[in-house]
Amino acid sequence: xxxxxxxxxxxxxxxxxxxxxxxxxxxxxxxxxxxxxxxxxxxxxxxxxxxxxxxxxxxxxxxxxxxxxxxxxxxxxxxxxxxxxxxxxxxxxxxxxxxxxxxxxxxxxxxxxxxxxxxxxxxxxxxxxxxxxxxxxxxxxxxxxxxxxxxxxxxxxxxxxxxxxxxxxxxxxxxxxxxxxxxxxxx
Amino acid sequence: xxxxxxxxxxxxxxxxxxxxxxxxxxxxxxxxxxxxxxxxxxxxxxxxxxxxxxxxxxxxxxxxxxxxxxxxxxxxxxxxxxxxxxxxxxxxxxxxxxxxxxxxxxxxxxxxxxxxxxxxxxxxxxxxxxxxxxxxxxxxxxxxxxxxxxxxxxxxxxxxxxxxxxxxxxxxxxxxxxxxxxxxxxx
DNA sequence: CAGGAGTAGTCATATCATTGACTATGTCCC
DNA sequence: GGGACATAGTCAATGATATGACTACTCCTG
Numbered sequence: 001x002x003x004x005x006x007x008x009x010x011x012x013x014x015x016x017x018x019x020x021x022x023x024x025x026x027x028x029x030x031x032x033x034x035x036x037x038x039x040x041x042x043x044x045x046x047x048x049x050x051x052x053x054x055x056x057x058x059x060x061x062x063x064x065x066x067x068x069x070x071x072x073x074x075x076x077x078x079x080x081x082x083x084x085x086x087x088x089x090x091x092x093x094x095x096x097x098x099x100x101x102x103x104x105x106x107x108x109x110x111x112x113x114x115x116x117x118x119x120x121x122x123x124x125x126x127x128x129x130x131x132x133x134x135x136x137x138x139x140x141x142x143x144x145x146x147x148x149x150x151x152x153x154x155x156x157x158x159x160x161x162x163x164x165x166x167x168x169x170x171x172x173x174x175x176x177x178x179x180x181x182x183x184x185x186x187x
Numbered sequence: 188x189x190x191x192x193x194x195x196x197x198x199x200x201x202x203x204x205x206x207x208x209x210x211x212x213x214x215x216x217x218x219x220x221x222x223x224x225x226x227x228x229x230x231x232x233x234x235x236x237x238x239x240x241x242x243x244x245x246x247x248x249x250x251x252x253x254x255x256x257x258x259x260x261x262x263x264x265x266x267x268x269x270x271x272x273x274x275x276x277x278x279x280x281x282x283x284x285x286x287x288x289x290x291x292x293x294x295x296x297x298x299x300x301x302x303x304x305x306x307x308x309x310x311x312x313x314x315x316x317x318x319x320x321x322x323x324x325x326x327x328x329x330x331x332x333x334x335x336x337x338x339x340x341x342x343x344x345x346x347x348x349x350x351x352x353x354x355x356x357x358x359x360x361x362x363x364x365x366x367x368x369x370x371x372x373x374x
Numbered sequence: 375c376a377g378g379a380g381t382a383g384t385c386a387t388a389t390c391a392t393t394g395a396c397t398a399t400g401t402c403c404c
Numbered sequence: 405g406g407g408a409c410a411t412a413g414t415c416a417a418t419g420a421t422a423t424g425a426c427t428a429c430t431c432c433t434g
Contacts, residue, residue: 037414
């Protein structure tokens with residue numbers, strides 16, 4: 001039930017088409033909520049039918065027409081109601097952790113390889129987040145930005161994503177190093 | 188497709204019934220893979236049908252009979268194959284982050300309340316993980332344990348869970364503090 | 375002795391998410 | 405001129421997850 005609220009939250013930053021939203025959910029928002037385009041188009045249809053967003057057709061000459069959506073007052077109210085319903089904590093859901101859980105009884109080599117790879121992608125994501133954070137705060141330093149800006153939500157969630165990936169990277173590196181020193185031979 | 192591997196990984200530590208597994212998935216393993224009992228019983232049935240685990244009936248006098256499951260060689264091979272298939276990275280999926288993303292346009296008070304609460308539950312989880320880690324390593328200090336034990340998988344995944352909750356807590360506290368200093372009035 | 379909590383497991387249903395394929399058109403580059 | 409890539413969106417099918425209810429027995433506590 002929270003994809004809809006993620007869509008509403010994303011639309012707070014301006015008018016977007018389903019296609020644009022799909023890209024947002026693929027990069028910045030995927031940080032804490034990922035969705036494939038099909039999900040988004042379906043959700044947009046539902047949201048519009050329920051009057052939480054309103055779309056307007058934009059005719060384009062040299063590319064397909066599109067529909068841009070904005071949040072209605074009812075949509076804002078829905079978001080406000082959402083913030084008052086208790087959110088239950090989630091936890092990590094990672095194949096990689098399942099592998100590490102079982103690693104003592106398996107050949108560690110492929111697990112180490114995956115840890116190395118994941119450490120790399122996590123590092124890349126940290127850099128991506130750093131660039132996004134820099135773009136969001138402009139010339140200001142972080143503290144000033146957070147104190148003075150009137151749009152800090154995206155920055156704060158991005159900070160959380162950065163921390164998560166940083167932790168991910170450090171853990172992967174630590175575990176890979178450990179597994180290398182232990183049991184160089186599979187059993 | 189990874190619940191099955193999580194079940195197999197959990198069964199590496201000994202014989203368990205569906206009911207016992209449900210408790211494991213509710214506390215320790217929920218760390219990186221949560222599942223409700225219904226899912227587990229269904230998965231156990233499938234796994235046994237496919238020969239990846241084998242169950243044996245245990246007749247009990249003063250409580251319901253149960254079936255204890257162990258991983259077969261085929262199950263171990265399945266886990267080994269699993270470690271060689273590339274795992275795709277996941278990200279956080281939190282209602283709370285959706286709320287923070289939208290907080291600039293909403294009354295921050297309920298969001299702050301939820302952040303406070305989450306900081307509390309995260310802190311409690313950190314303590315829980317600390318106790319679990321201590322139990323796992325016994326008298327040894329962490330470094331010695333990791334160097335010498337032959338069952339470090341659960342310890343390593345638990346470490347990841349601890350880090351995650353610690354980050355969670357710090358982020359919640361930071362954001363709550365920030366939102367309190369800004370805009371004490373809703374708009 | 376009633377009520378709650380613990381053990382052990384099952385059924386049905388609804389919603390959510392993932393996968394894969396598919397239609398159009400336009401631009402850019404080799 | 406062919407192929408890749410970007411824009412914009414849709415359909416169908418399956419797989420995974422969540423929700424709620426239900427049986428049946430025992431132990432413990434007030």
